[in-house]
Amino acid sequence: LAKTTQPISMDSYEGQEVNITCSHNNIATNDYITWYQQFPSQGPRFIIQGYKTKVTNEVASLFIPADRKSSTLSLPRVSLSDTAVYYCLVGGAGSYQLTFGKGTKLSVIP
Amino acid sequence: DTGVSQNPRHKITKRGQNVTFRCDPISEHNRLYWYRQTLGQGPEFLTYFQNEAQLEKSRLLSDRFSAERPKGSFSTLEIQRTEQGDSAMYLCASSPGGARNIQYFGAGTRLSVL
Numbered sequence: 001l002a003k004t005t006q007p008i009s010m011d012s013y014e015g016q017e018v019n020i021t022c023s024h025n026n027i028a029t030n031d032y033i034t035w036y037q038q039f040p041s042q043g044p045r046f047i048i049q050g051y052k053t054k055v056t057n058e059v060a061s062l063f064i065p066a067d068r069k070s071s072t073l074s075l076p077r078v079s080l081s082d083t084a085v086y087y088c089l090v091g092g093a094g095s096y097q098l099t100f101g102k103g104t105k106l107s108v109i110p
Numbered sequence: 111d112t113g114v115s116q117n118p119r120h121k122i123t124k125r126g127q128n129v130t131f132r133c134d135p136i137s138e139h140n141r142l143y144w145y146r147q148t149l150g151q152g153p154e155f156l157t158y159f160q161n162e163a164q165l166e167k168s169r170l171l172s173d174r175f176s177a178e179r180p181k182g183s184f185s186t187l188e189i190q191r192t193e194q195g196d197s198a199m200y201l202c203a204s205s206p207g208g209a210r211n212i213q214y215f216g217a218g219t220r221l222s223v224l
Contacts, residue, residue, distance in 0.1 A: 030209075032209075032210055032211075034210075034211075034212065041199075041217070041218070041220070042217050042218070043114070043201045043202075043203070043215030043216050043217055043218050044153065044201075044215050045215065046212050046213070046214065049210060049212060087152055091211060092209070092211075095211060096141065096143070096158045096165070096166065096211065097143070097155035097158060097166070097168075098143075098145075098153070098155065098203075098211070098213060099155070100151075100152025100153050100154070101152055102150070102151060102152055103152055
């Protein structure tokens with residue numbers, strides 16, 4: 001399973017756009033890139049998944065460059081309720097287990 | 111609520127006691143997973159079921175741990191002779207399978223072993 005590296009923590013003011021970058025240099029051809037969000041005392045929640053280029057949903061955007069060795073989760077206009085840990089994972093078809101790192105602890109400041 | 115349900119939410123036990131947790135997955139999902147999470151760490155995979163078959167177990171799952179999924183519906187995770195090191199959040203997830211492997215997690219059971 002490809003290993004990912006992401007910042008341990010980030011701070012942002014309310015209303016700003018937040019970009020969290022994840023590096024995954026050893027990503028395999030059939031690996032997807034998936035981001036989860038976790039609040040204290042809750043299970044992780046799926047945010048977004050992509051394979052290449054850009055994916056957008058109602059919550060976030062995911063930017064993936066052509067070489068796929070990194071990805072950036074973009075959260076538009078964050079609010080206090082976006083304070084959470086964000087995990088970047090890579091894995092592909094046939095892999096059943098998710099391998100979580102320590103994630104990025106995002107703190108949104110009023 | 112059609113999400114993954116875990117019970118109990120909290121469990122306090124004394125060292126040496128046995129505990130059992132229950133997970134009810136999303137009804138149409140045939141895959142079920144258990145993870146363990148300690149403070150400041152991401153969840154760690156424990157075991158995986160496809161329908162009623164337990165297809166994979168992590169080396170983290172010592173012989174004191176056992177998981178079942180009778181009839182391919184709900185699952186139980188039992189820990190025998192609990193130790194203080196077993197204190198953690200135990201998370202259950204389910205998925206419909208497929209290439210994308212998006213898993214949906216419950217809120218977890220927090221175990222405290224005194």
